[in-house]
Amino acid sequence: MKKNYSYYLTLIAIPFIAFVILSLSGGRDGQFSGSPADGGQTCTACHSGGNFGAVASITSNIPTSGFVYGATYEVTVSVTSSSTKHGFQLCAEDLSVNYMGTYAAGTGNQIVNSGTHMTHTQAGNSQSSWTFDWTAPSFAEGGEITFYAAVNASNANGNTSGDQVVSTSASYSLDTAGIDDIEHITFSVFPNPSNEYINLDIDETYFSKANLSITNSIGQEVFNNNIVSKRIDISHLESSVYFVRLNSNNSVATSRFIKK
16 A cells, blocks of 8 residues: 555654744744844744734833943833734844843743843743843943844744734943043954964053953953963863953953954
8 A cells, every 4th residue: 555655744744843833932042133243134034924013122221321341230122012922032242243241031031042142931922021131241342232132023823924023222332430530551462363372462561460351252251360471371262252351450451352
């Protein structure tokens, strides 16, 4: 008897497709916030065709004077629409298109992509706003942070058709009050990119008794110590972009390098 392979393949595919749909309804990994680092991508490649009059916004308790390095703030992604099911993805970036800051999840949201993005949970699909904590990094290129978010208003039909995706962003500058009297100096690191070590090219005046910290691309500190040598071992670090911050008396310097 001839077997109906198409029939059996369909039976196998149904639970897989259902799993994918349910997984995405419980949040979105990958880079789809619409930010420059995400290549401007949102979920419109899949979710499209609907119109619920959706309008999205990003708000926070970051004061008008700006954010402070290392401080923690509440950030909220909100959407108004005629839909009852929503989802979102968000990230924060500096002017050099690096993911910035660390997150602590709140109700109906979760951290994805190794800490660079926030998204909804399956339980958070019925929410129209999601609030979470964001801790500013110890350094941001240009002293400015922009949050980017893509929000999906769904028709809840169990697939990706008939949905509406909208984008929004919000920018914040560094609060420079109290640090205007700090002398900003420059230095460089070499070789760059590097795999085993970096050398500091800086004036001896600022090198003496300096403290050096290294943070990764999302603002997590991976090294902090008083330096006794201009040669810094980076062999233990993962391949990524890193920021070097040097503090000496009333002087501060920053630079960046790539670990291969």
